Amino acid sequence: MANETQILTVSELTKEIRKTLEETFEQVSVVGEISNFKSHISGHWYFSLKDADAVINCTMWKGFNQYVFFTPQDGMKIIVNGKLTVYPPRGSYQLDIRSIKPAGLGELQEAFEKLKKKLEAEGLFDEKYKKPIPVFPNKIGVVTSKDGAAFKDLVSVAKRRFPLVEIVIVPARVQGSGAAESIVNSIKLLNEYSGIDVVIVARGGGSIEDLWALNEEIVARAIFNSKVPIISGVGHEVDFTIADYVSDLRAPTPSVAMEIATPDIIDIENFIEEFISKSSTNIQEIIEARIQDVNSFSRSYSFRLPMDMLNRKTQQVDMSIGRVLQSIEKFSMIYDKKITLLTKSLDAYDVQRALKRGFVLVKQNSKFVTRAVNFNKENKAQLKFYDGEVTTH
Amino acid sequence: MAKKKTKSNFEQDLARLEEISRTLEEDNVELEEAISLFEEGVKLSKSCLKTLKEAELKITELKNELGKISQVEED
Numbered sequence: 001m002a003n004e005t006q007i008l009t010v011s012e013l014t015k016e017i018r019k020t021l022e023e024t025f026e027q028v029s030v031v032g033e034i035s036n037f038k039s040h041i042s043g044h045w046y047f048s049l050k051d052a053d054a055v056i057n058c059t060m061w062k063g064f065n066q067y068v069f070f071t072p073q074d075g076m077k078i079i080v081n082g083k084l085t086v087y088p089p090r091g092s093y094q095l096d097i098r099s100i101k102p103a104g105l106g107e108l109q110e111a112f113e114k115l116k117k118k119l120e121a122e123g124l125f126d127e128k129y130k131k132p133i134p135v136f137p138n139k140i141g142v143v144t145s146k147d148g149a150a151f152k153d154l155v156s157v158a159k160r161r162f163p164l165v166e167i168v169i170v171p172a173r174v175q176g177s178g179a180a181e182s183i184v185n186s187i188k189l190l191n192e193y194s195g196i197d198v199v200i201v202a203r204g205g206g207s208i209e210d211l212w213a214l215n216e217e218i219v220a221r222a223i224f225n226s227k228v229p230i231i232s233g234v235g236h237e238v239d240f241t242i243a244d245y246v247s248d249l250r251a252p253t254p255s256v257a258m259e260i261a262t263p264d265i266i267d268i269e270n271f272i273e274e275f276i277s278k279s280s281t282n283i284q285e286i287i288e289a290r291i292q293d294v295n296s297f298s299r300s301y302s303f304r305l306p307m308d309m310l311n312r313k314t315q316q317v318d319m320s321i322g323r324v325l326q327s328i329e330k331f332s333m334i335y336d337k338k339i340t341l342l343t344k345s346l347d348a349y350d351v352q353r354a355l356k357r358g359f360v361l362v363k364q365n366s367k368f369v370t371r372a373v374n375f376n377k378e379n380k381a382q383l384k385f386y387d388g389e390v391t392t393h
Numbered sequence: 394m395a396k397k398k399t400k401s402n403f404e405q406d407l408a409r410l411e412e413i414s415r416t417l418e419e420d421n422v423e424l425e426e427a428i429s430l431f432e433e434g435v436k437l438s439k440s441c442l443k444t445l446k447e448a449e450l451k452i453t454e455l456k457n458e459l460g461k462i463s464q465v466e467e468d
Contacts, residue, residue, distance in 0.1 A: 275411075286424060
């Protein structure tokens with residue numbers, strides 16, 4: 001140490017003080033409340049730590065603060081670890097912090113409640129801002145860790161329920177330092193990418209520290225500002241995050257989120273099958289009604305309409321039935337089981353099948369002869385077999 | 394692009410099926426109309442079921458880089 005007669009420059013003295021302080025407080029843990037927290041654009045953090053009677057300035061450089069899983073807030077009680085140092089230009093001492101943790105889980109809980117209250121007051125959770133989730137999405141954006149179980153769950157549910165969909169994943173850190181920024185960035189990217197119908201923000205369950213990124217204000221605002229509707233699928237049912245409140249829809253797990261985002265292929269197939277059976281019944285009824293119309297028409301002698309007009313009508317019906325049977329036949333190649341019943345009942349009307357079984361149609365003067373009494377033995381007759389026509393004398 | 398069109402058509406096809414189904418339930422539908430609707434419906438059903446059967450989940454990954462979109466993988 002310098003003796004009384006020695007004269008030091010300010011710098012020299014400061015240097016000595018610095019040395020003394022840094023050696024004495026090389027590694028200290030301090031508990032205190034944050035005030036004046038500022039995250040500089042450079043990435044460094046500046047704030048004060050205080051208790052009822054004292055204040056100490058703190059710095060936390062980017063290289064260290066990037067490992068902090070939460071964003072410090074004024075009023076939060078934290079425990080810091082670092083060394084004491086001196087900033088010569090100001091002649092002040094300050095804590096150079098290496099690590100931070102909340103003084104207790106209560107601190108996080110309090111920060112959570114505070115942010116929730118604030119965003120709620122701003123209207124970020126209002127029903128009126130909730131966007132509807134589309135029923136048939138083409139592209140589903142996914143914000144989660146690519147290696148996590150959540151992503152595997154999302155993919156397997158999508159595969160099972162609606163493989164027509166395209167999943168667009170923007171991998172994000174969902175826990176630990178920088179997670180909030182990473183999630184925000186992924187949400188932004190998916191909003192810029194074209195054609196995303198809905199976004200799922202997902203991660204598996206965990207402790208309040210694990211889930212903390214989803215309780216950060218920047219994440220809440222990114223979700224709120226997203227033009228694409230967002231479903232949150234976080235954790236295992238119990239805990240709500242701020243992200244859950246602000247999302248357009250909250251699902252209790254990643255799997256459920258994907259279930260909400262996709263229609264079920266089984267429902268669609270059922271719908272189509274129901275269409276086929278219902279419409280087949282309807283078309284049968286319509287055809288039968290028409291056949292009856294024609295039958296009663298032909299029996300009513302009072303009309304005395306020329307035979308060829310009646311034939312035209314009959315032919316029209318026959319052709320229609322033929323076309324129906326054709327489409328049914330084509331269709332049944334793939335799904336014959338489903339429409340066996342229909343085909344069977346419509347078979348009765350199929351002239352071709354009747355011919356195939358050995359029945360013969362008799363024509364005279366280009367008109368079908370359906371009664372023996374109408375057959376003129378003097379005239380030529382055409383016999384229509386299944387495989388062709390012959391003319392007799 | 395072609396695939397995208399198929400997919401957005403899927404929803405329209407289902408909506409059309411529903412429409413056809415409703416029309417065929419009406420009492421006053423004309424025979425000719427009913428038959429062509431039914432044919433259309435069967436055709437749509439077939440193509441929809443085929444689309445579902447052949448569908449394969451597509452996964453695209455975008456890199457998370459600030460202000461940049463780059464597609465790194467597509468399968």
